Amino acid sequence: MSRNVMLVPAGKTTGIFTASLGLVKALNDNGVKAALFTPFYSCCGKECSTTSLNKCCAAKKLSEGKKTEVIEAIVANYNALKDANKYDVIVIEGVTDAPFNVNEINAEICHAFDANIISVVSGKCKCAKSAIDATLLYFGNAGKNQHLGTILLNEKAPKDAKGNKKLVLSGCGKCCGSACDAKKEDAVLTDFIANVNFDMAYYAPRAKDIAQFIDAKIASGDENVRAFKVSLSNESANEKSVLVTDTLPAQTSAKIVILTDGVSGSVDGATVITSEKPMWSVAQALADFPAQLRDDEEQKKLIEENASKDFDAKAINLIKNLEEKATPLMSPAAFRSKLTALARAAHKKIALPEGDEPRTVCAAAKVAEQNIAVPVLFGKKDKILEVAKAQGVTLGENVEFVDPDSVREKYVDRLVELRKAKGVTPEQALEMLQDNVFLATMMIDSKELDGLVSGAVHTTANTIRPALQVLKTAPGAKLVSAIFFMLMDEQVYVYGDCALNINPTAEEISEIAIQSADTAKAFGIDPRVAMVTYSTINSGKGPDADMMKEATALVRAKRPDIAVDGPLQYDAAVMPDVAAQKAPGSPVAGKATVFIFPNLSTGNTVYKAVQRSAKLVSIGPMLQGMKRPVNDLSRGALVDDIIYTVAVTAIQATQVKD
Numbered sequence: 001m002s003r004n005v006m007l008v009p010a011g012k013t014t015g016i017f018t019a020s021l022g023l024v025k026a027l028n029d030n031g032v033k034a035a036l037f038t039p040f041y042s043c044c045g046k047e048c049s050t051t052s053l054n055k056c057c058a059a060k061k062l063s064e065g066k067k068t069e070v071i072e073a074i075v076a077n078y079n080a081l082k083d084a085n086k087y088d089v090i091v092i093e094g095v096t097d098a099p100f101n102v103n104e105i106n107a108e109i110c111h112a113f114d115a116n117i118i119s120v121v122s123g124k125c126k127c128a129k130s131a132i133d134a135t136l137l138y139f140g141n142a143g144k145n146q147h148l149g150t151i152l153l154n155e156k157a158p159k160d161a162k163g164n165k166k167l168v169l170s171g172c173g174k175c176c177g178s179a180c181d182a183k184k185e186d187a188v189l190t191d192f193i194a195n196v197n198f199d200m201a202y203y204a205p206r207a208k209d210i211a212q213f214i215d216a217k218i219a220s221g222d223e224n225v226r227a228f229k230v231s232l233s234n235e236s237a238n239e240k241s242v243l244v245t246d247t248l249p250a251q252t253s254a255k256i257v258i259l260t261d262g263v264s265g266s267v268d269g270a271t272v273i274t275s276e277k278p279m280w281s282v283a284q285a286l287a288d289f290p291a292q293l294r295d296d297e298e299q300k301k302l303i304e305e306n307a308s309k310d311f312d313a314k315a316i317n318l319i320k321n322l323e324e325k326a327t328p329l330m331s332p333a334a335f336r337s338k339l340t341a342l343a344r345a346a347h348k349k350i351a352l353p354e355g356d357e358p359r360t361v362c363a364a365a366k367v368a369e370q371n372i373a374v375p376v377l378f379g380k381k382d383k384i385l386e387v388a389k390a391q392g393v394t395l396g397e398n399v400e401f402v403d404p405d406s407v408r409e410k411y412v413d414r415l416v417e418l419r420k421a422k423g424v425t426p427e428q429a430l431e432m433l434q435d436n437v438f439l440a441t442m443m444i445d446s447k448e449l450d451g452l453v454s455g456a457v458h459t460t461a462n463t464i465r466p467a468l469q470v471l472k473t474a475p476g477a478k479l480v481s482a483i484f485f486m487l488m489d490e491q492v493y494v495y496g497d498c499a500l501n502i503n504p505t506a507e508e509i510s511e512i513a514i515q516s517a518d519t520a521k522a523f524g525i526d527p528r529v530a531m532v533t534y535s536t537i538n539s540g541k542g543p544d545a546d547m548m549k550e551a552t553a554l555v556r557a558k559r560p561d562i563a564v565d566g567p568l569q570y571d572a573a574v575m576p577d578v579a580a581q582k583a584p585g586s587p588v589a590g591k592a593t594v595f596i597f598p599n600l601s602t603g604n605t606v607y608k609a610v611q612r613s614a615k616l617v618s619i620g621p622m623l624q625g626m627k628r629p630v631n632d633l634s635r636g637a638l639v640d641d642i643i644y645t646v647a648v649t650a651i652q653a654t655q656v657k658d
Contacts, residue, residue: 004089008139010128010135011121012165013096014167014290015153017303018154019153020038021307023091024036027316027320035085035089036090039093040053041054055095068336071109071112072333075336097291112334122165149191150192150193152196155195170203170228205227206226207225210273213286214282214285216258218272219272223271225255231254237252242257242286245263252269254270256273257271258282259272261275330523330524343650346651346654348373348451348650350373350452350649352378353439357456365394366643368396368398373650377395377400379403381401404433418469418470435462437462441471450649451628454631454633455632455637457635471628480623481497481511482497483515483621484498484618485618489616495595496624498600507551507554509548517562519624525593529564529596536582544599545567569582627656
């Protein structure tokens with residue numbers, strides 16, 4: 001499994017691709033197989049696709065509230081890189097110079113890959129330390145616990161009149177920073193990993209890059225010649241200049257000449273770019289030329305060869321000796337990506353009995369469009385299509401429809417057989433099959449469908465009762481329980497039981513804990529089970545505390561492979577500092593991922609309070625212990641909740657053992 005290291009820009013730091021390329025080359029030169037992952041391409045006119053995201057396209061999606069879509073696309077691209085080869089380390093380049101909040105997006109990316117953090121800063125002064133601290137706040141626990149140190153980048157790059165580092169078309173390059181970087185402040189930052197030096201050649205654009213940036217044309221000359229500074233008069237121009245002028249010079253030392261205001265002509269020995277824009281407009285645009293890596297193999301190789309020398313053995317060994325995480329944190333983005341990938345591979349048919357319910361129709365459209373599963377909508381097709389039109393969605397060819405009136409009688413005899421011990425007659429069976437949930441359950445029993453999701457308008461009892469009567473429990477299951485996947489900021493948690501068992505016994509709670517731990521593991525979450533109540537270990541007494549203590553002992557006896565502890569208060573289960581005081585030495589406290597509650601009143605209240613207050617996605621309730629997957633929805637379920645519950649159900653269907 002690859003270790004992930006993310007370079008995170010702090011403050012006004014830009015141009016970090018020099019550090020990224022240099023670090024990857026240095027790692028490979030020292031026997032560490034490394035690759036560079038860049039989440040976004042620069043805004044260079046390319047359209048976004050499923051494999052290519054540019055910053056402008058991402059900004060548009062983010063402004064439309066589609067952050068989840070953006071992060072999942074990044075995760076998919078990362079997985080394609082990781083799966084293409086086995087790397088020891090993947091260096092993730094943090095986002096800079098983008099038209100959105102880069103700190104928020106960098107934090108999301110970091111959490112998605114459970115990456116260690118190396119901050120990148122452009123100065124040693126006190127303001128740099130403040131910038132790093134402010135940036136790391138966005139990263140939550142990762143910012144506190146996974147920060148390896150700092151790379152100093154372009155410390156001696158020239159600055160503009162505002163005191164900002166100017167990397168591109170930056171003049172002579174002999175300026176050495178401002179008074180803010182005086183040596184007396186060097187001790188402010190002490191965790192330096194490397195000092196990546198400034199070189200004008202790392203950022204020098206070619207004539208064709210300049211022409212593209214100012215939307216102009218190359219009239220003559222070599223499109224690959226480079227410029228290092230801007231000159232506005234022919235007298236100050238030299239061979240490193242791009243001369244911007246509104247008059248045709250007779251001769252010039254500049255290698256690139258931009259003729260503005262519609263002036264045309266050729267200049268001996270120079271590449272000529274012509275623009276209809278006024279001179280001041282072109283000069284102003286060039287002042288904002290971004291520091292970004294383009295499709296430029298020559299420049300890339302130059303950076304790799306030279307910047308790699310700025311990383312010494314100390315820096316390489318710090319990364320080389322990182323411990324490989326047996327089970328990395330499962331972030332919401334990684335979890336959603338895993339769900340959709342596994343569901344696509346399963347290609348199951350999932351029944352949606354509430355076929356004309358608007359949220360369900362919207363979810364079905366997206367499920368089909370993303371090939372997560374084949375949604376099967378129950379109801380009159382014409383009515384369902386009217387709902388889809390009203391919701392502004394299209395139900396394509398991957399959506400199937402079941403008209404209950406045309407198929408109901410097929411399942412009467414089978415239902416009579418299954419319920420003969422209860423004396424069900426054919427007439428009663430036909431009446432029972434008026435319920436679409438019951439009908440869909442019978443189709444699952446006949447293996448025409450693979451699973452069921454309901455509850456947007458039905459109660460939990462309406463959804464589960466037919467399954468318990470027809471499908472029964474899975475072999476070896478002593479009860480059916482319900483969990484929620486809670487997609488917190490940095491980690492996905494499992495909460496159980498929050499929907500089904502009202503007042504379970506200690507024995508039943510131990511079974512719920514075991515089922516929940518196995519479910520967590522099946523979905524890639526490292527199960528560390530906290531038996532949650534109002535007491536931590538021996539700090540309090542009472543029926544719930546005693547019951548959770550007994551249930552903990554039962555889990556340990558039945559399944560010694562499961563990391564479990566309890567009773568634990570919620571804060572002791574999730575907060576390392578509280579755990580150190582209340583439950584020192586606990587294998588679970590401070591790092592729990594599975595939370596088992598003493599009764600339905602507690603579990604249901606906690607899950608809804610967390611979901612609504614934190615405005616996060618919760619997936620579930622997912623039923624555990626059923627012979628075939630049937631999952632309930634909260635009646636307040638959002639479209640995304642339904643989509644991911646369908647994905648979970650499709651994955652469960654692959655685990656069915658007849």
